[in-house]
Each structure stands twice: as structure tokens, then as C-alpha cells.
Amino acid sequence: MKILNLAAVCILFVFTACCTSSKTTNGAAMNENTMEAKQMMENGFTMGTIVASTAEDDCPYVIKSQIDDTEVLFDPINLEEGFMKDDMKVWYKYNPLRMANRCQKANPVSLTEIKEMK
Numbered sequence: 573m574k575i576l577n578l579a580a581v582c583i584l585f586v587f588t589a590c591c592t593s594s595k596t597t598n599g600a601a602m603n604e605n606t607m608e609a610k611q612m613m614e615n616g617f618t619m620g621t622i623v624a625s626t627a628e629d630d631c632p633y634v635i636k637s638q639i640d641d642t643e644v645l646f647d648p649i650n651l652e653e654g655f656m657k658d659d660m661k662v663w664y665k666y667n668p669l670r671m672a673n674r675c676q677k678a679n680p681v682s683l684t685e686i687k688e689m690k
Contacts, residue, residue, distance in 0.1 A: 608690060617663040619689070620646075624658035631675035632656075635664060647678035652686070661689035 609619065620637040623645075631647045633656055638644075646666060655662060666681040673680060 605690070612663045612687075616665055617685070617687075618665070620662050620664055622651075622655060622657060622660040622662060624656070629675065631678050634675075634678040635662065635681075645678035646681045647674055648683045648686075649674075649680055650683055655686055655688070663687045663689055 612619070618637055618639070620635040623634050623636050625632060625634070633648065633651055635646045635648055636643065637646070648664075648666070649669065664686040665684045667684060669680040669682055671680055
């Protein structure tokens with residue numbers, strides 16, 4: 573009986589220790605991501621996701637972002653090859669361009685800076 577109680581206490585201890593450490597790790601990672609986001613936005617960056625397309629008459633890569641509660645799509649005319657990955661999360665700065673759209677769904681922009689999100 574005492575061995576059963578001791579085993580139950582040990583299992584409970586291990587379970588509690590595992591759950592506590594994962595919460596701490598996840599909390600620290602979440603806090604780090606929040607701090608990164610705040611700093612990047614203060615530095616003028618916009619958060620976005622690279623979206624690839626193979627559809628005819630479509631932009632091969634666009635950046636999807638939320639700006640003022642509205643989803644926007646940008647067609648970066650100077651996207652570097654290392655960032656041509658579907659679903660890649662990025663921070664970027666851009667200048668809008670006064671040129672004809674290369675595809676219907678996205679507005680052309682020139683990227684002035686881009687970084688992969690950590």
C-alpha cells in the first residue's frame with residue numbers, strides 16, 4: 573500500500589514538473605515574440621505572410637498583412653529569392669508604387685527592408 577502511494581506521488585510530481593516547465597517555456601517564448609513585435613512596429617515594420625501562387629495571371633508571390641483591421645495584399649516587385657517561400661512570416665518596410673498592377677488582387681510595392689520573423 574505504501575509503495576502504491578509513493579508511486580502515485582512520484583507520478584504526480586513528474587507530471588506537475590513537466591507541465592510547469594512547458595508553461596514557463598511557452599510563456600517566455602510568447603513574451604519574447606510580443607516584445608519583438610512591439611519593437612519591430614516601433615521601428616516602422618509591418619508584419620506579413622508570404623503567399624505563393626501558381627495560378628495563371630496571378631502574382632507568383634504576395635505579402636498578406638492586416639492593416640487597420642483590413643486584410644491587404646502587396647505585390648513586392650523586388651522580393652529576394654530567399655524570401656520566396658510560401659507561408660513564411662516576415663517583417664517588412666515598403667514604399668507603394670505608382671505603376672500598373674501585375675495581378676488583380678495585389679498592389680505593387682517596393683520593399684525597402686525585409687526580415688524573417690523569429
